[in-house]
Amino acid sequence: MKVAVLGAGVVGSATAYMLARDGHEVTVVDRCNRPGMETSFANGGLMTPSDSSPWNSPGTMKRLGKMLFDGHSTLKINPSAMPSIVNWGVKFLANSTCERHKANMIANIRIASLSLETLRRIRKSSTLNYDQTTSGTMRVFPRDGRMAEFVQMCREMQEWGVKFEVLDQEQILEKEPCLKDVIDRYIGAVYFPDDESGDAHKFTNEMARLATELGAQFLLNTSVQEIVKESSSSISHVRTSKGDLRADVYVLSLGSYSPILARPLGIHLPIVPVKGYSVTLSLNGWNGGPTRPVMDDGYHAMMVPMGDRLRMGGKAEFARYNTKVDPKEGRRVLGDILKILPAMASHVDLDSALNWAGLRPMTPGGPPLVGPTPYTNLFLNTGHGPLGWTMSCGSAKMTADFITHGRVLSNGVVPRDYAL
């Protein structure tokens, strides 16, 4: 079949690879000059099924008011974004009950775990270079933090296959000696042995390379202007800045821009853009930093080693489609990391930091939108929020299975025995 994938972010590129592997004739359309140039460009790089708890957990909702009015908070709502998020916000709140939150967390874990298994299979058959780490991640907790609450949540996730270990100070230092100067700050840590990390932009281009080797074509510098319907149940073609594109099946993977192209078809996707920041430093051979991703739960800060670079980041800001980089935010992120890794200041050129901002395509519940639409030849693979890199291979596999084998999951949760 001829399949057109709209969007060459990490989700679209992984989908293109899976579809090409199934023998389809795949064309990918993207407005940028390379795959993975928008939200998949400089994200946190965490490949973490352990992060599957959606943001609207009952505990977070209790702290929401305080977070919005705290100047140092990692959550901000720009007043201009308010009207565009009211409906979404109501659904976000509706998903914050214990029951809904747990159901969404399980759905996330299953897609993320399928993703990791799928990625490991791909690595067995193809060499992939994307500055990956495969030795787990660690979340460290300050003494006055919420470690007990977090460990309780880990126990719930464990039922669904997320492994974890609780570490004391000594065990933290065995894994990450770089924390020795600040170890007294921490009461303990949770270590997730199965988590991984890597550069999502490099990975996206690796997926595009593998897809191309299987015959997929990438139409870059090409904007999708309209998805044109033939009838109330079928798409006829896609109008692009370089002419019409016809295929048997279309996959919508335009990240935060998916709702804009879907709306004229009468499909209202509950996805809003949530801005986030990252800072990337070249380490120039300095190896005094962490060897695996470390998250500080007190500062809401993360440090992710990527080859000879360190990626740091955080923050969630509702600011519509504004991707402007605020250097103040970069300085705030760096400032927090220097409190954890003070030695870095004298070894690394902090002025060379690359500041970046991107838009997470967030659904109100958490899980992405993967599957069929009222149009028999239009499929969704979008709305992956803060976990798009983590879930990319899993939701790509599900999408290819829908298209190739007509395999549809009725309640959206990937069963434990989903065959790879």
Ligand SMILES: Cc1cc2nc3c(=O)[nH]c(=O)nc-3n(C[C@H](O)[C@H](O)[C@H](O)COP(=O)(O)OP(=O)(O)OC[C@H]3O[C@@H](n4cnc5c(N)ncnc54)[C@H](O)[C@@H]3O)c2cc1C
């Ligand atoms: C600061 C930050 C940190 C993050 N950290 C992590 C993390 O650690 N782990 C994790 O799993 N996830 C993380 N995420 C989330 C993750 O980056 C996203 O979920 C993921 O990149 C979304 O991928 P996508 O392919 O759906 O979207 P995108 O990467 O945005 O891809 C969509 C593509 O569509 C193209 N496009 C859009 N409109 C059009 C159009 N009209 N015509 C043609 N092309 C178009 C764009 O050019 C783009 O290439 C983070 C996000 C941010 C912002």
